[in-house]
Amino acid sequence: MRTQRSLKYPPRGASMAKKKVRVKLINIRHSFNETPDLRDLVSACLRMPPQDIISIQIIKRAVDARQERLDLVYTIAVELYASQKVLNEILKRTDVSHYDTIPTHRPHKLKKNQTCSPVIIGCGPSGLFAALTLVERGARPIIFERGARMVKRIRDVNEFWTHGVLNIESNVLFGEGGAGTFSDGKLTTRIKSPFRQKVLHELVKFGAPEEILFVNKPHLGTDRIRQIICAMVDSLGKRGAQFFFETKVHRILFENGQVNSVQTNRDIIKTDTVFLGCGHSARDMFESLRQDGIVLEKKGFAVGLRIEHPQEFINRAQWGKWCGTPGLGPADYFLTYTDRESGRGVYTFCMCPGGYIISCSTYQGELATNGMSYYRRDSPWANAAVVVTIAATDFKAPDPLAGLEFQKALEHKAFIMGGEQFKIPAQRARDFFKREKTKIDSATCSCLPGAMPADLNELLPEFLNGPLKQALEHFNRKIAGFIDEGTLFGVETRTSSPVRIKRHAHNFQAIGVKGLFPIGEGAGYAGGIMSCAVDGIRAALSFDQD
Known part of the structure; x- marks a missing residue:
């Protein structure tokens, strides 16, 4: 069912004695098979004239099949004109509360020019959203992905499913977009981070349906997420990020407790910063980290x-x-x-x-x-x-x-x-x-x-x-x-990572070494597309902060 998320109405004689306010209204419902004007529903619910309703924004929409009637149920943000007396009466209701708009995410610029580009290992949700945040902050990250770009990756996966021929570097779990590319593309999460909306709006910008902003259980499906990931990678490339596919990082090199460079199957690249979003199936990377003395721990x-x-x-x-x-x-x-x-x-x-x-x-x-x-x-x-x-x-x-x-x-x-x-x-x-x-x-x-x-x-x-x-x-x-x-x-078996790369809570850097930012599901701090993307954003925002 198609629903327009935001509706604005022209003012029609609202009284000057009234002030503009925003409230959240829960449990607005109508029959599943009907398409009424939400403004009329809100007006009837709040017992207010329709002309006092300025705009309506759907926060959440769900299906309720538990009652005698099949309903669509909404949580709605309403901007309206109301006198203080009317507002006080409205707020006495248990289904109405003040609604504060979530501040727009504006990442702060880097404090100083970087002598070398930060490196991101992995082109999954955590790596991509770390790259997006770094680009927004003025950096030009380098992203290494062991797997192939989407077209070749899909070809490799289909060869595996059709003939049982496995490419160990380009498959269902390795390649552009990470493991979530071949999934249901769920965007549900239990985390409460304000960056959830940032992730959803970015996905919409790159081609996701607007409904993911408000449906109760948003998903993209493997077909749409493939298109979205490709659009995101192409956009980041135009904004200064450099992507190297089919480029496996064999080892992160350290010197005096600081990231020094990364060794790939092609070259050694100088850097003092690595965002490690390798995913939970990069067992060779975990082994390399253990050999280099990075603090790891078992995880449930x-x-x-x-x-x-x-x-x-x-x-x-x-x-x-x-x-x-x-x-x-x-x-x-x-x-x-x-x-x-x-x-x-x-x-x-x-x-x-x-x-x-x-x-x-x-x-x-x-x-x-x-x-x-x-x-x-x-x-x-x-x-x-x-x-x-x-x-x-x-x-x-x-x-x-x-x-x-x-x-x-x-x-x-x-x-x-x-x-x-x-x-x-x-x-x-x-x-x-x-x-x-x-x-x-x-x-x-x-x-x-x-x-x-x-x-x-x-x-x-x-x-x-x-x-x-x-x-x-x-x-x-x-x-x-x-x-x-x-x-x-x-x-x-691949429900989540069985190992955690221990990091500091305040700056996201690995314990005992500077410049290494373990992120996402493989690092043991997230699970699923949404929480991995948020983890990448938060780590990238902590980059170059004291």
Whole structure:
């Protein structure tokens, strides 16, 4: 449903005794199938004449299918004329409050001219938004990305999904745009940073639909995010940033506790500043940092399987009698469980309505899964990861990369179970409980590059299988048929980074070394497109600050 976010109205005889004020109004609603004038709804709600309403801005819009009527529900910022007496009466309501506009983000210029350009490693959300912020501040950053530009990267990924030929440097996780390029393109986040709006407005500037500014669960889809990323890279290049694709940084060189240069597969580049946004799958970079004495620590993450259902089944379960309403779109879900015996949390992650399950391997002999969907979310399948929490304390070895080794072992086992062809091991959820293999074919799943029958009980260790099965039974009580209608695929290991590059909270620089700014998901401080982008902005703003 198309909705204009901001509406301004010409003044029509507003009284001079009234002053201009802004308020926030929640729970404005109308029937999903109607398109009333929001001004009339606000006027009726506040019991004010329409001519006193100056402008309306939608802050959030969501669908409510829980009532007798299917509704669109809004949170709205309203600019209006009101006397002090009327304003006092309005503010007595529980659904109205003062609304303060978020200040426009204006990055401060660099304090001094730089003797050498700052280097950014990684062209994902954290690296790109760090580059954007540095350009806005007057710097000319150099961005190194080990993977290829979009056109070649898509070609490499399609070759992998079609013929099982993996390019270890240009794939689902490495290349222009980072890992989020081949995903659902979700922009939801739990962080409260004011820079969220900065990220959303920049994405709109580069081609994202304006609806991401106000819909409850914004997403871009893999198709749109590819276009947006390319437009952003091209724009930054015209503004002074330099991009070098298919250029792998082998090592960051230090001298006397200070970044000195970076060594790539092509050259050694002098610099005193590196923003490290390499992503959570750059294991070789983590190993290089450990060898150079950079302070790393183990970090909790989650591991499990991915479950797929017919999208129509999820629609019926979630939308109920409203299932099939034109324009409603595919339904999603989010489910959680805490295992009483182990204390481990189990939750659904990266749910992709109308999506695909994809192999996202980055190393030969290893297989990992993820979910992906296009903007229209029009696949007949819905999938989500079902993952079990793993704490840093689960790894008794002092090695900060112990979590990486655990990932590698599971991914190698999945590769073997997939016939050593990057096929994804699969099993009907009910058969997972019975320990019976399931006949799987392309007509019964969305898998790219395909699925291989397996007993997934043999894939995960029992300390994960137990809570996982308990959670599935709990989810089945929440959504009847969740087990019988579901098929499981494995293995889901790349939920977040299992290692953290320790940094100072006040200036974002790595502990014990100057000029190294670990950012984004790989550094262990963010997860998902939005929080990674915000982390890149914040780190770039701290650059050259005392």
